[in-house]
Structures are given as structure tokens and as C-alpha cells.
Amino acid sequence: MAIKNLLVLVILLGVLGVSVAHPKGLYLYYYKHRCPDAEAIVRRVTVQYVSHEPSLAAALLRMHFHDCFVRGCDGSILLKYPYNETERYAAPNLSVRGYEVVDAVKSALERKCPGVVSCADVLSLVARDAVIVINGPWWPVPLGRRDGRISRKSEVNLPSPLSGIAALKKKFFDKGLNTRDLVVLSGAHTIGISHCSVIHQGIYNFTGKSDSDSSMNPRYVRALKRRCNPADNRTIVMDPRSVKKFDSHYFNMVAQRKGLFKSDRTLLDDPETKSYIYTQVATAGSSFNKDFAHSMVKLGFVEILTGNKGEIRKRCAFVN
Missing domain, CATH: 1.10.520.10 (Peroxidase; domain 1)
Structure with missing residues (x-):
């Protein structure tokens, strides 16, 4: 662009505004x-x-x-x-x-x-x-x-990609972020990549009995296995349809039980996060951009240093 x-x-x-x-x-x-x-x-x-x-x-x-x-x-x-x-x-x-x-x-x-x-x-x-x-x-x-x-x-x-909903909510609450922020910010998984090593257990040996996570769509498991054999660590996209475009398609993937991480799939285990997901699917993500903007502003306020605290580094990799 x-x-x-x-x-x-x-x-x-900017005309839309985000009131925080x-x-x-x-x-x-x-x-x-x-x-x-x-x-x-x-x-x-x-x-x-x-x-x-x-x-x-x-x-x-x-x-x-x-x-x-x-x-x-x-x-x-x-x-x-x-x-x-x-x-x-x-x-x-x-x-x-x-x-x-x-x-x-x-x-x-x-x-x-x-x-x-x-x-x-x-x-x-x-x-x-x-x-x-x-x-x-x-x-x-x-x-x-x-x-x-x-x-x-x-x-x-x-917050771990292997975490369940209770652990994720606690991590977010500890930073002053709520359940809505959790599900909204998870929507960022509509872009980006991960590695096969992160999902190997979920698709090959979830309970130690050479099984896959039952919360995953079986067709999705088969697709992931074609991409990730047990020995490799290739990259894998989180949302194949929108890896280079930021949109709400991630929620469609989760609703179809095609969340790449356990932390994605577990969003269907909580009434509030599940409701948000299905609302975005039903409305083609009508409120997602505004919601994401709101949550990103909140994220940017977490435990900040201002005034005389900290410093202004000359080089970002080193303290002055």
C-alpha cells in the first residue's frame, strides 16, 4: 500500500474513534x-x-x-x-x-x-x-x-498455545485484560505462521496413546498430518485463507474446530468467548476491527513506565 x-x-x-x-x-x-x-x-x-x-x-x-x-x-x-x-x-x-x-x-x-x-x-x-x-x-x-x-x-x-481457557483468562486478567480482550486479540491468529513442533502432540499423541485431540475437526487433523510428519518442524500457517490479510476469518476456523492451537480451540469452552466467535461468524466480522482496535489500545497500557521511570534508549537492544 x-x-x-x-x-x-x-x-x-480515525473518524470511527476508539474511546479509552x-x-x-x-x-x-x-x-x-x-x-x-x-x-x-x-x-x-x-x-x-x-x-x-x-x-x-x-x-x-x-x-x-x-x-x-x-x-x-x-x-x-x-x-x-x-x-x-x-x-x-x-x-x-x-x-x-x-x-x-x-x-x-x-x-x-x-x-x-x-x-x-x-x-x-x-x-x-x-x-x-x-x-x-x-x-x-x-x-x-x-x-x-x-x-x-x-x-x-x-x-x-x-499465555501458552497449549493452555486451556481457565489458564488463559487468568493470564489476561493479571494484566488488566478481560475475557473479551482474550477472544478479540486471539483473532490476530488470522495472520502469521507457527511451526509443526508446536502442534505435533495435538495431532499425533494427545493423551499418550497415539491419538489426536478430539476437539479438532478430523478432516483438519488429516490435513495437518499431511503437512507435518512426526519428524519435521516446518512452518505452518494459522489461517490458510488470510495469512497475508488481516480479517475475521480466524473465527470461522475456530467455529469449525480448526483452531491450530489448543488455546484457539479452547475458546469454544467458555460461554462468553464462544458467543463472540459465533457472532463474528454470523455477521462476517462486522465488529471485529473496532473491537480489535479497542483491545489493542488496552494492551498498550499494560504496566507502562512514564515520567522519571525508565529511560529513552539510544539503541533499542542496549540500555544507555
């Missing part, structure tokens, strides 16, 4: 005077990368989610030092990618406004703009986050 068209889309979608109270210290126009071109710079660089490689949209959205769920939205997932001890080296984050986009955006900002824009704000903006490139929704990103100085591999305890 051309940058000009993207700007028009942002303006049009801003936490103290975050403002929509935080950099208006100190770095007035900040959001335009982020958008330009992000569009350049994601237009060339659309799969980066899912990767960058995932990175933002993984960052916010550990120590809050403070950019701590970006840190490399001390080597092999930070969040990015924890097992669930080893497949996270897209760091080069964040680094390129940060470098462009440092050339224009050195020491002003935090890496935490960069990641929040990049995730939003990457989704827009693949026809996803726009949402407002209040700014003013500070960067954390601490990143520990041992603290990474993310």
Missing part, C-alpha cells in the same frame, strides 16, 4: 513539539519493510504482545544484554522476528530527534502501522512510554 493511501486510510478510520481513557503520562500528541515527524517516520519505515514482506505484520504484532505481557509495554523484549539472559532469548521468544524493523525505525528517529522517542513507543506504533499495511484496523496509540532497563529470560511466562 502506498504511503499516501495509508495516510488516507488512517484519517478515514489514557493513563497518566500518555498522550496522543506526546511528541508534537519535541519530534513532530515521529509518527510519520515510523509509518514510512514500517511501510517500506512490511510492503516488501507482508509476513512481518504478524511478527511485529506478536513482538508487541510478547513485550507487553512481560514487565509491561517497556521495550524489554528488545534488549540483548546481558547476552542470552534477556527476554528475547527465552524459549517462547526464540521465534520472534522483526527486530530489524524496530531498529531501522529507531535509527531514523535518532537522526531526526536524538534521545526523544522511546523504543517502547516505537514498538507500539510499528505494530499498529504494520497491521494497517495488510488491511487491518487503525487504532490510536497514546505515547509517552519510557524504556525499561531490566529484561530477564526467567520472567517470561506468556
Whole structure:
């Protein structure tokens, strides 16, 4: 999508509005005077990368989610030092990618406004703009986050693709997110990929008796087995119909018991999440974009650092 068209889309979608109270210290126009071109710079660089490689949209959205769920939205997932001890080296984050986009955006900002824009704000903006490139929704990103100085591999305890509904709800509640946010944000699985190793047990040895998960559509199990033999770890798309386009088709997959992960399939085990799924299927996702925008704004507020806390990193991979 051309940058000009993207700007028009942002303006049009902005008319819809997302009404969420801003936490103290975050403002929509935080950099208006100190770095007035900040959001335009982020958008330009992000569009350049994601237009060339659309799969980066899912990767960058995932990175933002993984960052916010550990120590809050403070950019701590970006840190490399001390080597092999930070969040990015924890097992669930080893497949996270897209760091080069964040680094390129940060470098462009440092050339224009050195020491002003935090890496935490960069990641929040990049995730939003990457989704827009693949026809996803726009949402407002209040700014003013500070960067954390601490990143520990041992603290990474993310919602697992192997979790049931009770464990997922608790993980989200602990971060100030509710059941609606859980099912809405799960809709991001309409884009992106995973690996066969994550689903091997579910399709080959679910209970230790060479069986598959009975909650999965049998035809879907057979399709997955054709893609993933017991010995390989190839990539596999989460939603084959919309892997490069952000839409509500994920909910159709889940309703048909074709959720790739247990964490997808278990959304049919809760009345509220199940109702939301079937509503989106029945209405062709009529409210999904607005709902997703609302939940992403809430996610961006999780345990943020503002004011005198944290710092503004010069390089996102290292503390100052």
C-alpha cells in the first residue's frame, strides 16, 4: 500500500474513534513539539519493510504482545544484554522476528530527534502501522512510554498455545485484560505462521496413546498430518485463507474446530468467548476491527513506565 493511501486510510478510520481513557503520562500528541515527524517516520519505515514482506505484520504484532505481557509495554523484549539472559532469548521468544524493523525505525528517529522517542513507543506504533499495511484496523496509540532497563529470560511466562481457557483468562486478567480482550486479540491468529513442533502432540499423541485431540475437526487433523510428519518442524500457517490479510476469518476456523492451537480451540469452552466467535461468524466480522482496535489500545497500557521511570534508549537492544 502506498504511503499516501495509508495516510488516507488512517484519517478515514480515525473518524470511527476508539474511546479509552489514557493513563497518566500518555498522550496522543506526546511528541508534537519535541519530534513532530515521529509518527510519520515510523509509518514510512514500517511501510517500506512490511510492503516488501507482508509476513512481518504478524511478527511485529506478536513482538508487541510478547513485550507487553512481560514487565509491561517497556521495550524489554528488545534488549540483548546481558547476552542470552534477556527476554528475547527465552524459549517462547526464540521465534520472534522483526527486530530489524524496530531498529531501522529507531535509527531514523535518532537522526531526526536524538534521545526523544522511546523504543517502547516505537514498538507500539510499528505494530499498529504494520497491521494497517495488510488491511487491518487503525487504532490510536497514546505515547509517552519510557524504556525499561531490566529484561530477564526467567520472567517470561506468556499465555501458552497449549493452555486451556481457565489458564488463559487468568493470564489476561493479571494484566488488566478481560475475557473479551482474550477472544478479540486471539483473532490476530488470522495472520502469521507457527511451526509443526508446536502442534505435533495435538495431532499425533494427545493423551499418550497415539491419538489426536478430539476437539479438532478430523478432516483438519488429516490435513495437518499431511503437512507435518512426526519428524519435521516446518512452518505452518494459522489461517490458510488470510495469512497475508488481516480479517475475521480466524473465527470461522475456530467455529469449525480448526483452531491450530489448543488455546484457539479452547475458546469454544467458555460461554462468553464462544458467543463472540459465533457472532463474528454470523455477521462476517462486522465488529471485529473496532473491537480489535479497542483491545489493542488496552494492551498498550499494560504496566507502562512514564515520567522519571525508565529511560529513552539510544539503541533499542542496549540500555544507555
